[in-house]
Amino acid sequence: MSLSQSQDVSCTKCRFFDDHVAKPSAEDGLCRFNPPVTQPSPDAHGLWPVVSGMDWCGHFSMDPSKPN
């Protein structure tokens, strides 16, 4: 079985997923695996990648504090 077929693999269950208040929709969050990227201007903040709760990537790491 590949990771994509597993019910246990999703961003919402990953230790790097941040259920941040500033997000496009309720299922979205921020991925904190890498530092923020692409500052639009020198005074702007860097951007954290927005991911859907059902996304996943090869850096997935189960967060033991989140329900299965």
Ligand code: SF4
């Ligand atoms: S994109 Fe990868 S590292 Fe980031 S929250 Fe999702 S599974 Fe985790």
